[in-house]
Every structure is written in structure tokens, then in C-alpha cells.
Amino acid sequence: MDPFFYLVVLSGAIAGGSCGLLGVYIVGLRLPFIGIFISHTAMAGTVYSYLLGLNPILGPAAVSMVAAASLATVRPEKSRIDPNVALAILFSLMLGLTFLGIGLVQGSRSEILGLLWGSILFVRMRNFIVISIAAILFVVFAIVFNKELKVLLFSRSVGSATGVHETFVYTLFLALCGAILAVNLPLVGGLMIFSLITNPAAAAYQVCRGHRAVIVTSTLFGVVSAVGGFIVSYYLNLPTGACIVLASTLLFALAAGWRAIRGRAD
Amino acid sequence: MTAGSLTLCDVQVRRCGRTVLQVDRLAVPSGAFVGIIGANGAGKTTLLKVCAGLIRPDRGAVRFADNDLTRLSGWRKCSLRRHVGYIPQSAEYNADLPFTVREVVAMGRTGIRPLLAGLTKADYESVDHWIDRLGLAGRRNQTFRSLSGGEQQKVLIARAMTQEPRILMLDEPCASLDFHWKYQISEIVERLYDRAKMTVLMVSHDTSVLPQACRRVALLGEGRLLADGDIDEVLTPETLRLAYHGDLETPLVGGRRHIVRSSRACDGSLEFMSRPHK
Numbered sequence: 329m330d331p332f333f334y335l336v337v338l339s340g341a342i343a344g345g346s347c348g349l350l351g352v353y354i355v356g357l358r359l360p361f362i363g364i365f366i367s368h369t370a371m372a373g374t375v376y377s378y379l380l381g382l383n384p385i386l387g388p389a390a391v392s393m394v395a396a397a398s399l400a401t402v403r404p405e406k407s408r409i410d411p412n413v414a415l416a417i418l419f420s421l422m423l424g425l426t427f428l429g430i431g432l433v434q435g436s437r438s439e440i441l442g443l444l445w446g447s448i449l450f451v452r453m454r455n456f457i458v459i460s461i462a463a464i465l466f467v468v469f470a471i472v473f474n475k476e477l478k479v480l481l482f483s484r485s486v487g488s489a490t491g492v493h494e495t496f497v498y499t500l501f502l503a504l505c506g507a508i509l510a511v512n513l514p515l516v517g518g519l520m521i522f523s524l525i526t527n528p529a530a531a532a533y534q535v536c537r538g539h540r541a542v543i544v545t546s547t548l549f550g551v552v553s554a555v556g557g558f559i560v561s562y563y564l565n566l567p568t569g570a571c572i573v574l575a576s577t578l579l580f581a582l583a584a585g586w587r588a589i590r591g592r593a594d
Numbered sequence: 595m596t597a598g599s600l601t602l603c604d605v606q607v608r609r610c611g612r613t614v615l616q617v618d619r620l621a622v623p624s625g626a627f628v629g630i631i632g633a634n635g636a637g638k639t640t641l642l643k644v645c646a647g648l649i650r651p652d653r654g655a656v657r658f659a660d661n662d663l664t665r666l667s668g669w670r671k672c673s674l675r676r677h678v679g680y681i682p683q684s685a686e687y688n689a690d691l692p693f694t695v696r697e698v699v700a701m702g703r704t705g706i707r708p709l710l711a712g713l714t715k716a717d718y719e720s721v722d723h724w725i726d727r728l729g730l731a732g733r734r735n736q737t738f739r740s741l742s743g744g745e746q747q748k749v750l751i752a753r754a755m756t757q758e759p760r761i762l763m764l765d766e767p768c769a770s771l772d773f774h775w776k777y778q779i780s781e782i783v784e785r786l787y788d789r790a791k792m793t794v795l796m797v798s799h800d801t802s803v804l805p806q807a808c809r810r811v812a813l814l815g816e817g818r819l820l821a822d823g824d825i826d827e828v829l830t831p832e833t834l835r836l837a838y839h840g841d842l843e844t845p846l847v848g849g850r851r852h853i854v855r856s857s858r859a860c861d862g863s864l865e866f867m868s869r870p871h872k
Binding site: 481 | 678702763
């Protein structure tokens with residue numbers, strides 16, 4: 329393998345691992361549309377940063393962080409609309425804005441269209457450094473707020489009643505979520521990143537006992553999906569993003585099958 | 595002593611342009627046991643959440659331990675809320691996650707430790723103490739999701755107790771449990787109340803599961819506090835008619851006072867609610 333591919337594999341491992349870890353909370357909070365909404369906000373942010381000539385990494389990251397954090401202000405108990413329905417509507421708004429932005433791009437659109445599918449093969453050292461910093465920040469956040477995140481996963485109302493400042497922790501989580509998704513977007517792609525968030529975590533929830541085991545397993549599943557998908561695509565000359573998605577889906581199918589055979593005795 | 599006292603004054607909660615809770619005054623002294631009863635949709639859970647500081651009312655004051663929860667900043671409110679042992683209905687917690695019993699019980703210590711600090715050995719000693727006291731020692735490392743509904747309630751009670759609450763709030767703790775578990779959970783709550791002498795608020799649509807120590811009930815109907823006082827004085831045919839829109843009687847059956855449909859209304863069929871009676 330060409331030495332350049334070591335950077336690709338390492339970047340894939342970090343992207344997969346950080347998405348796998350993030351997925352533990354997205355899936356555990358039972359709001360998968362949050363992930364879809366934020367990833368498409370990141371896509372819209374990237375398109376408009378491109379159009380306005382803003383920094384291609386910081387522009388989208390700032391947009392997604394603000395959009396994601398603003399979700400924490402929505403109070404489901406006061407809303408007439410189900411939170412998932414509201415997120416689905418916001419998701420469609422972001423999708424519309426993204427394609428409108430793509431339509432406004434003058435000249436060749438191949439670079440901007442690449443955002444939809446991602447291009448891990450075109451990773452640069454700059455991307456590698458940024459996704460590594462974002463991953464480290466999220467790991468530190470998950471360690472420092474471990475006890476608060478655990479209780480919020482179990483029940484947000486129990487968390488509040490226990491004395492956790494739910495809004496503060498949740499807002500911080502969503503902002504970091506926006507940052508992770510935005511910086512990984514050029515590598516994994518807006519359409520694929522969501523599978524890298526949900527599938528490894530959903531698989532880990534099937535086979536693990538205890539929160540720590542879920543965190544470790546989901547992160548590992550994310551790494552295996554990204555690196556495994558890349559290696560398969562490299563040797564079989566197949567689209568990389570598609571192979572990563574299929575690898576993560578296969579892992580989930582294996583985990584669900586294993587749990588079905590083993591039964592629910594956990 | 596006001597450590598576990600709670601007072602609601604002129605509280606109103608509105609949702610979608612409709613008043614879902616209106617309580618002019620409800621005072622719960624420290625160490626009292628109050629049952630909150632009423633038909634479905636009467637506002638019992640909303641009242642409990644207002645008391646726990648989880649819902650900010652649109653109007654009125656909620657005084658807990660001499661502080662008005664509606665006027666406190668986020669951080670100050672959090673530090674007060676950690677004295678509330680809140681046990682939600684099953685729809686409010688995620689029972690599908692593979693948390694172990696010990697992990698769920700340990701969640702009760704979260705608010706006691708400062709932000710950024712982990713749980714200590716002393717915290718885990720308290721966790722194990724309550725796991726043992728609730729008879730869950732053999733389930734310690736099992737996942738919460740693999741337990742029966744009754745065992746899950748015991749875990750949630752242990753979680754609330756590790757919090758060392760001044761006030762314990764239970765929202766339908768016996769809903770969808772069989773008779774064995776209903777009375778077991780009811781007895782556990784009674785024993786904890788007797789020993790810990792904390793304030794207890796217990797919501798239940800089924801009055802038979804209110805422990806015998808619960809001599810005071812607040813009866814809600816369509817979001818309003820219809821009656822509040824001694825259980826024998828509150829459960830009258832008149833108040834029950836207002837709350838349940840039916841002719842109801844409260845005869846003594848097997849040493850317990852049951853709430854049954856009046857013989858005029860149901861020709862003697864045994865559709866009833868009951869409550870323990872000393």
C-alpha cells in the first residue's frame with residue numbers, strides 16, 4: 329500500500345471512531361433525526377461557505393455548532409409538534425438550502441457535489457489535524473461529563489431531577505456534535521456520515537452490557553467500518569463511501585443476529 | 595423544619611392555549627406523605643413535575659425549602675433539585691439501553707458530586723448499600739432492561755434513595771404491575787417513609803396502592819385541585835363524582851376501603867378501585 333494511504337486509513341479510523349462514539353449519545357437519546365439534521369446543516373454550511381468564500385472548515389463548523397446548539401432551546405413539552413417531526417421538517421429545509429446553494433455555484437460543481445458522497449481518498453494533512461482535534465475534544469467531553477451524560481441518556485427528566493444542569497450539558501453536547509459532523513463531512517460525505525453515526529452505536533447497544541462497554545465497542549465498530557470499508561474498496565476498486573456504509577450495516581446485522589441467537593439474557 | 599416542605603401558590607400551567615393545571619394552594623409540610631389521585635388526564639403528573647421543578651408554571655410560585663423554584667437561576671435550581679428523588683413513569687426513561695443495575699442506581703449520586711468530578715468510593719458504598727437493601731444484590735451486574743417491571747421499579751427507588759432526598763416523588767410507581775409487585779412496591783415505599791421520615795408525594799390513579807401511611811390525599815379533576823385533606827374526608831361520593839364523572843361509593847371490603855361504582859350505576863358489578871384502610 330502506498331504510504332499516502334496510511335494517512336487515509338488513519339483519517340478514516342479517526343472519523344469512524346469519533347462518529348461511533350458520537351453515535352452512542354445520538355442513538356441513546358432516541359433522537360436520530362438530530363444526527364440527520366445536523367449533518368445536513370453541516371452540508372448547507374459547507375455549500376454557503378464555498379459560495380461566500382469563507383474558510384471551508386471553520387465556516388461549516390461554526391454554522392453547524394450554532395444550529396445544533398440552538399436545538400437545546402426547543403422544549404418538547406411546550407411544543408405542539410413532536411420533536412422528531414420538527415427535526416424532519418428542519419432537515420428538509422437544510423436539504424433544500426443545500427441544493428439551492430449547489431444550484432447557485434458558477435462553473436464546475438464537481439467539488440461541491442463531492443460533499444454529498446465524501447472523498448476520503450483526497451484527505452490532506454490539514455483535514456487530518458482538524459478531525460483529530462475535534463475527536464480529542466469530544467473524547468475529553470465524554471470523559472469529563474461521563475456521569476451527567478449517562479443519566480441524561482437514561483432519562484432527561486431524571487437527570488434534571490437529580491440536579492444535572494441538563495440544558496448546559498445538552499447544549500455543549502449538541503455544539504460538539506455539530507463540530508464533529510462538519511469537520512468529518514469532506515471525508516465521509518453528507519449522505520453517508522449518518523450511517524457511520526447510527527450503525528456502530530446501534531450494533532454496540534445490541535451486544536454490550538454496561539455503558540463503558542457500549543462506548544468502547546461503538547468506537548471500535550466505527551473504526552472497523554471506516555477502515556474495513558476503505559480496504560475493501562481499495563482492493564476491489566469500489567466506491568469508498570458506499571463500502572464504509574455497507575460495512576457498518578453488516579456489523580449491525582451481525583450484532584443483531586448474535587443477540588437474537590444468544591437471546592435477551594443479559 | 596422546612597427542609598422537605600413544599601408549597602404551591604396560585605400555580606397555573608397552560609399548554610396549547612388550555613389550562614392543564616390550576617392549583618390555588620397546596621402546602622405539604624416536611625415529613626408528610628401525600629397521595630395525588632384523580633382520573634386519567636386530571637393533571638397528576640403535571641402537578642408532580644411542577645413540584646419537582648421540571649415544569650416551570652406559567653404563573654404562581656413553587657416554594658421548596660424556603661426557595662421559590664420558579665425564580666431561581668438554572669444552577670441554583672439544579673442544586674436544589676438534587677434533594678428531590680424523582681421516580682418517573684416508564685415512558686420517561688429509556689429501558690432499552692444496556693445499563694447495569696449498579697450503573698442505574700449510581701445515577702442517583704450524579705447531582706451530589708460537583709460538575710467535572712467523578713463518583714467516589716463512598717458513592718459506590720451508598721449505591722451498594724441501597725442495592726442490598728432493596729433486595730437486588732443478585733441483580734447488581736445484570737442489565738436494567740433484562741429485569742421485570744417490578745424489579746425495575748425497585749432499581750428506580752434505590753436510585754432515588756442513593757440521592758439522599760429530602761422529598762421523594764413517585765409517578766405511578768405501581769402502574770402495569772401485577773398484584774404481587776403492586777403491594778410489594780407499596781410496602782417498600784411505606785417502610786422507607788417510616789424510617790427515613792422524608793416528605794413523600796405519590797401519584798396514583800389506583801388508590802389501593804397508596805401505603806397506609808398516606809393519610810392525606812389531593813384529588814385532582816380536569817387540572818384543578820378538587821379536594822385536599824384526610825383520605826376519609828376527601829373520598830366522598832360528591833368529590834369522586836366531580837373527579838370521575840360517575841356515581842361512586844367507598845365501602846369497607848376485607849378491611850380496606852374500596853372505591854366502587856355505586857350499585858345504582860352498575861348493578862353490583864365489581865369494577866372498583868380500592869385503598870388500604872387502617
